[in-house]
Amino acid sequence: MGVNADSVLLTDLYQLTMLQAYHDQDMNDTAVFEFFARKLPEGRNFLVAAGLAQLVDYLEALRFDADELAWLAQCGRFSKAFVDSLANLRFTGDVQAMPEGTLFFPDEPILRIVAPLREAQLVETRIVNLLQFQTLISSKAARVRLAAPGRRLIDFGLRRAHGAEAGLLSARASFLAGFDGTSNVLAGVRWNIPLAGTMAHSFVLAHDSEVAAFEHFARSYPAACTLLIDTYDTEAAARAIVPLAHRLAREGIVIQAVRLDSGDLGEHARRVREILDAGGLPDIAIFASGNLDEYAVSALVAAGAPIGGFGVGTRMNTSADHPYLDCAYKMQEYRGIARRKHSEGKTTWPGRKQVFRRFDSAGLMAGDALTLEGNTQPGLPLLEPVMAAGRRLAPAPSLAEIRERLVAQLAGLSPAQRALTPAPPYSVEVCPALHDLARQVDQRRVAPVRPVVNGAGCG
Amino acid sequence: MGVNADSVLLTDLYQLTMLQAYHDQDMNDTAVFEFFARKLPEGRNFLVAAGLAQLVDYLEALRFDADELAWLAQCGRFSKAFVDSLANLRFTGDVQAMPEGTLFFPDEPILRIVAPLREAQLVETRIVNLLQFQTLISSKAARVRLAAPGRRLIDFGLRRAHGAEAGLLSARASFLAGFDGTSNVLAGVRWNIPLAGTMAHSFVLAHDSEVAAFEHFARSYPAACTLLIDTYDTEAAARAIVPLAHRLAREGIVIQAVRLDSGDLGEHARRVREILDAGGLPDIAIFASGNLDEYAVSALVAAGAPIGGFGVGTRMNTSADHPYLDCAYKMQEYRGIARRKHSEGKTTWPGRKQVFRRFDSAGLMAGDALTLEGNTQPGLPLLEPVMAAGRRLAPAPSLAEIRERLVAQLAGLSPAQRALTPAPPYSVEVCPALHDLARQVDQRRVAPVRPVVNGAGCG
Numbered sequence: 001m002g003v004n005a006d007s008v009l010l011t012d013l014y015q016l017t018m019l020q021a022y023h024d025q026d027m028n029d030t031a032v033f034e035f036f037a038r039k040l041p042e043g044r045n046f047l048v049a050a051g052l053a054q055l056v057d058y059l060e061a062l063r064f065d066a067d068e069l070a071w072l073a074q075c076g077r078f079s080k081a082f083v084d085s086l087a088n089l090r091f092t093g094d095v096q097a098m099p100e101g102t103l104f105f106p107d108e109p110i111l112r113i114v115a116p117l118r119e120a121q122l123v124e125t126r127i128v129n130l131l132q133f134q135t136l137i138s139s140k141a142a143r144v145r146l147a148a149p150g151r152r153l154i155d156f157g158l159r160r161a162h163g164a165e166a167g168l169l170s171a172r173a174s175f176l177a178g179f180d181g182t183s184n185v186l187a188g189v190r191w192n193i194p195l196a197g198t199m200a201h202s203f204v205l206a207h208d209s210e211v212a213a214f215e216h217f218a219r220s221y222p223a224a225c226t227l228l229i230d231t232y233d234t235e236a237a238a239r240a241i242v243p244l245a246h247r248l249a250r251e252g253i254v255i256q257a258v259r260l261d262s263g264d265l266g267e268h269a270r271r272v273r274e275i276l277d278a279g280g281l282p283d284i285a286i287f288a289s290g291n292l293d294e295y296a297v298s299a300l301v302a303a304g305a306p307i308g309g310f311g312v313g314t315r316m317n318t319s320a321d322h323p324y325l326d327c328a329y330k331m332q333e334y335r336g337i338a339r340r341k342h343s344e345g346k347t348t349w350p351g352r353k354q355v356f357r358r359f360d361s362a363g364l365m366a367g368d369a370l371t372l373e374g375n376t377q378p379g380l381p382l383l384e385p386v387m388a389a390g391r392r393l394a395p396a397p398s399l400a401e402i403r404e405r406l407v408a409q410l411a412g413l414s415p416a417q418r419a420l421t422p423a424p425p426y427s428v429e430v431c432p433a434l435h436d437l438a439r440q441v442d443q444r445r446v447a448p449v450r451p452v453v454n455g456a457g458c459g
Numbered sequence: 460m461g462v463n464a465d466s467v468l469l470t471d472l473y474q475l476t477m478l479q480a481y482h483d484q485d486m487n488d489t490a491v492f493e494f495f496a497r498k499l500p501e502g503r504n505f506l507v508a509a510g511l512a513q514l515v516d517y518l519e520a521l522r523f524d525a526d527e528l529a530w531l532a533q534c535g536r537f538s539k540a541f542v543d544s545l546a547n548l549r550f551t552g553d554v555q556a557m558p559e560g561t562l563f564f565p566d567e568p569i570l571r572i573v574a575p576l577r578e579a580q581l582v583e584t585r586i587v588n589l590l591q592f593q594t595l596i597s598s599k600a601a602r603v604r605l606a607a608p609g610r611r612l613i614d615f616g617l618r619r620a621h622g623a624e625a626g627l628l629s630a631r632a633s634f635l636a637g638f639d640g641t642s643n644v645l646a647g648v649r650w651n652i653p654l655a656g657t658m659a660h661s662f663v664l665a666h667d668s669e670v671a672a673f674e675h676f677a678r679s680y681p682a683a684c685t686l687l688i689d690t691y692d693t694e695a696a697a698r699a700i701v702p703l704a705h706r707l708a709r710e711g712i713v714i715q716a717v718r719l720d721s722g723d724l725g726e727h728a729r730r731v732r733e734i735l736d737a738g739g740l741p742d743i744a745i746f747a748s749g750n751l752d753e754y755a756v757s758a759l760v761a762a763g764a765p766i767g768g769f770g771v772g773t774r775m776n777t778s779a780d781h782p783y784l785d786c787a788y789k790m791q792e793y794r795g796i797a798r799r800k801h802s803e804g805k806t807t808w809p810g811r812k813q814v815f816r817r818f819d820s821a822g823l824m825a826g827d828a829l830t831l832e833g834n835t836q837p838g839l840p841l842l843e844p845v846m847a848a849g850r851r852l853a854p855a856p857s858l859a860e861i862r863e864r865l866v867a868q869l870a871g872l873s874p875a876q877r878a879l880t881p882a883p884p885y886s887v888e889v890c891p892a893l894h895d896l897a898r899q900v901d902q903r904r905v906a907p908v909r910p911v912v913n914g915a916g917c918g
C-alpha cells in the first residue's frame with residue numbers, strides 16, 4: 001500500500017473505531033462540526049485563515065481504496081460489514097468557511113462541516129492537521145510582512161520545516177501572507193510561487209579562493225546573482241567584490257546583491273554598504289538571513305539597516321515562538337440538536353455559527369459579532385459556502401487573490417493591532433441568541449435547535 | 460508533474476543553481492559533508508540520532524524524472540547542457556552515520572557523505588529536513604519516556620503536527636524513542652507501530668445520554684475499550700460507569716480504561732480511582748491526555764497520580780519548547796583538502812571526523828573524543844559505514860532494534876544526564892589531530908589532508 005499524505009488512513013485510530021460504533025448503532029444523521037481557535041498565541045493580535053484549498057481537495061478526493069480496505073479487514077479491529085460500508089464512503093456534506101487570507105479571532109469558526117455523522121467525524125484529524133499548520137504559518141508570516149514594509153521577503157525554511165509537507169505548505173502559507181518568493185523549488189512548481197536563492201557557504205569552500213567562487217557564480221548567472229560574503233570575513237569579501245564587479249561589468253555581467261548570514265547583520269550591512277558605495281557600486285543590494293523572525297527584521301528596519309531583503313526560514317516555518325495553535329474541530333449539533341462539551345477550560349459555543357464584521361467610516365474593522373446562522377447582524381458575514389453535497393461550488397481563489405484579500409484585511413486593522421506588540425483584544429461580541437442557546441444546552445445537556453429570530457441585537 | 464515528498468525538486472533553488480555553476484566550471488571532484496548539531500537545545504542533556512532510514516531511502520531513489528527535467532528546461536534558469544547532465548545523476552557516494560537511536564552531543568557528526576561534489580551538494584536540503592525533524596522528536600520523546608517509567612505512552616499528535624509527513628515521522632520517531640504506540644493509522648500501516656486510541660468528545664455529544672454513548676462504544680469493543688469521561692463532569696461520569704461496567708461484565712463485556720483530558724489530571728485521577736475502586740472496579744485503568752509533555756508527565760508521576768498511561772501529542776510532535784535544532788550539513792573537505800567556514804558564531808571543525816565513546820567499569824558513558832578519521836582513540840567508534848557507491852550496505856535495522864539500542868544507550872547515561880533538569884555537559888574532547896588540522900586550515904584557508912598519525916592521544 002502506498003503511504004502518502006492523501007491516504008484516508010492518515011487519521012487517528014479513534015475516528016475509525018468511532019465510525020464502527022456508529023455503524024453498529026446505525027447512527028449517521030446530520031452532524032455539524034466547526035473549526036476554531038480557543039485563543040490567540042500569547043502576544044498576538046490576530047490570526048490569518050489558511051489551508052482551505054488543501055482541505056477542499058482532501059474532502060473531494062476522500063475514499064478508501066482497495067488496499068486500504070484490505071488492510072482494515074485484516075487488522076483485527078473491524079467487522080466485515082463495517083469495512084464493506086466504507087467502500088462507498090465519500091464526503092457528501094456542505095462546507096462553509098472563511099476564505100483564506102481572512103483575519104479571525106478566538107471562538108470564531110473559520111470552517112463549518114455539515115455532513116452525515118460518519119463523514120464529518122472521519123475527516124477531523126486531517127482537517128485540523130491542514131488548517132492549523134497553514135494558519136499558524138500565515139499568521140506568523142503576516143507579522144514578518146508587516147515588520148518589513150517595502151523589503152523583499154523570501155521563505156528559506158524548507159530544511160528545518162517539520163518534514164516535506166511542512167516545507168511545501170509553509171512556502172504557500174508565507175506567500176499568501178505577502179512574502180515575495182521561496183527557495184523551495186517544488187513549492188514553486190506546485191503553486192507557481194516565484195523562486196529565489198543565493199549560494200551556500202559550501203560553494204565558497206569548494207573553491208581555493210573566495211573571489212574565484214564569486215566570479216564563477218557570476219559568470220553562470222550574468223544577469224543577476226547574489227553572492228554570499230560571510231564565509232570568512234564579511235567586509236574583506238565586500239572589498240574584494242569591488243574590483244571584481246567592475247571587471248565583470250565590462251563583460252556585461254551584473255552582481256545584483258550580496259548576502260549576509262551571520263554576526264550583527266545591521267552593523268555588517270552598514271559597513272558593506274559603505275564599502276560598496278565607496279567602490280562605486282551603489283546598485284548592489286544587501287540581502288540578509290540567519291535566525292530571522294518578525295522581531296529581528298523589525299529591529300533591523302527600525303535601525304535603518306541598509307538591507308533590501310530578508311531570507312526568513314526556521315523561526316517562521318516552525319512558528320518557533322508558538323509552534324502550535326490552541327484550536328479544535330468540535331461537534332456543535334447532531335440530529336438537529338445543539339451540543340457542547342463542558343470539559344474544564346474547554347467549553348465551546350454550541351450550534352451553527354456565523355461571524356459578522358463591522359467597519360467604521362474610515363474602513364477600519366470595528367468589531368465582530370459571533371452569533372447563530374440566521375441571526376443576521378450588522379456587517380459582513382465571514383463564513384461563505386464553499387462545498388455543497390460534497391462538491392466545491394467554485395474554483396479555489398488564486399494565491400494572488402488571497403494575497404490581495406489579506407492586504408485589504410490588514411489595512412482594516414488599527415495601527416495598534418497591526419503592530420508586533422500586543423494590543424487590547426479586538427472586540428468579538430457573543431450575541432444573545434448564542435448565549436440563549438448555550439443556556440438551553442446546559443440546562444438540558446442537549447437542546448433542540450430552534451429558528452433564531454432574525455435581527456436580535458448583539459452586544 | 461506529481462508533487463510528492465519524494466521529488467528531487469523538494470530542495471532549495473540554490474542547490475540547483477550551484478550545481479549549474481559547478482557544471483559550467485567542470486567541478487565535480489570528491490566532496491565531504493557532515494551533519495551535526497551546533498549545540499543542545501537549552502536545558503537538554505543529549506540528542507537522539509534518528510531519520511537515517513528515510514535518508515538512505517531518499518539517496519537510493521534520487522533521480523530526476525522526465526517531467527522534472529522538462530520543468531527545469533523551461534523555467535528559464537538552466538542551460539540545456541546542464542539539464543541534460545542531470546538526467547543520469549544518481550547518488551553514487553559513501554555514507555557513514557551513527558545508527559538511529561544513538562545518543563550524540565554538539566559538534567559530533569551523525570552523518571558523513573563522501574560523494575562527487577554535485578551529488579553531495581544537491582541532497583543537502585532534504586538531508587537536513589529528514590535528520591533534524593526526527594532527531595528533534597526522538598530527543599523529545601526519549602525525555603517523555605524517561606519521565607514515565609512503566610507507564611504506557613501513546614503518540615496522539617498527528618492533528619497538530621506540521622503537516623502529514625511530520626505526523627507520520629513523529630509517530631516513528633516517538634516509537635523508536637520508547638513510546639508504546641500511536642493513534643496514527645497510516646504510521647501503523649507503514650511501520651507496524653502498535654495502534655491505540657480511545658474515543659472523542661463528539662462520540663459522547665452525538666448521544667443524548669453520556670452513559671448510552673459509553674454502552675454503545677463498549678458493545679462495539681467488548682474485549683477492550685477506553686471511555687472518555689470528561690465531556691461534562693468527570694467524577695459523575697466515573698460514578699455512572701460503576702453500574703454500567705458491572706452490568707456489561709455479566710455479558711462478558713470489559714471496560715478496560717477511562718480517559719481524562721482536561722482539568723487537574725492528577726486530582727481527577729485520584730478521585731476517579733477512588734470511585735472505581737469503591738465500586739469494585741480496580742482493574743479499570745486510568746489514561747490521561749491533554750497538553751502533556753515530559754514535565755507534566757513527570758509531575759504527575761512524582762505526585763503518585765494513579766495514571767497508567769499517557770497520550771502525548773502536540774507538545775511532543777512539535778517539540779514545542781524547542782521546535783528546531785541548531786544543526787547544519789557542512790562541507791568539510793573538497794578535492795582532498797580540508798575546509799571550514801569562519802562565519803561568526805558558526806565556525807566548524809574541518810575534515811572527515813569520527814567520534815569515539817569511552818565507558819567506565821560500570822558501563823556508564825565516560826566521555827567522547829571527536830577526532831579525524833584514522834586517528835583511533837580509546838572506545839567505540841560511533842560512525843559506521845551505511846552506504847558505499849550509492850548502495851546501502853545492509854538492510855535498515857528494525858524499529859525494535861533501534862528501540863533496544865536507545866534503551867541501552869540511555870542506561871549508559873549518568874542519572875544526572877538522564878534527568879529532565881540540565882546536567883553538567885557530557886564531555887566531548889576535541890583531539891589534537893583535529894585542532895592541528897583546524898589550525899592548518901585557518902593559516903592557509905585551505906589545507907591538504909594528510910594522513911593522521913594513529914593513536915595520537917586525545918585530551
